[in-house]
Amino acid sequence: MRLFDEFKSEHLLVDRVAGSLIRFAELAVGGESSEEDVADFVHFFRVFVAGYHHEKEEQTLFPVLVERAEVPASRGPLPSIEADHRSAVILVDELEREVGNQERLAGVARRLAHHLWEHVDKEDSVLFPESSERLRRNGVTRLEGREPTAEEEAARGLGERLTELFPPLDDPEIVRGDGCIACSAFGETCGGIETEWWNTWEHEYHRSLDEG
16 A cells, blocks of 8 residues: 555665764764754654654554544554654753753664664554555455645655764664564553454464464
């Protein structure tokens, strides 16, 4: 579906900008960051990520999953993802507040990058493939989001420029992984796809695949 292709394309940029945050954090510790750099990161995350990408997930994908694909809205992956979105907003606000305190600024930048990487991984490896399959089984084969506004498209371009100004780095402190088991919410606020989404038929179907 076109919507999932859009999400994955947007994730590629978010993933890279998270790596740019790691580079930015290193420079901040050395006193080489500027208020303008912070403002650019903040603008990208507020306008393109929260205002466009996350909004599109919550207002386009999630309602269809609930209404057409028997996905619970009040427990499991959907509220967990929404909580991730709120946490990202809080971290972006914190990043903006720490301008002038280079060490704390660097720490927030790393935490935000780690949060974004985990979020991208859990959506790409679990939420999107499970959602696409569930929607298809329920007769939903076409799903499109809205086009970005001029401001949102400009913010996308700003993200691309940030990856050029701050070539993305990996962080050896974080181990990335796929599947529910790699999600920090697993076993805390979410029992995982099998527990939260699968019905009796699905459990029997997957059991038959394992046995066959």
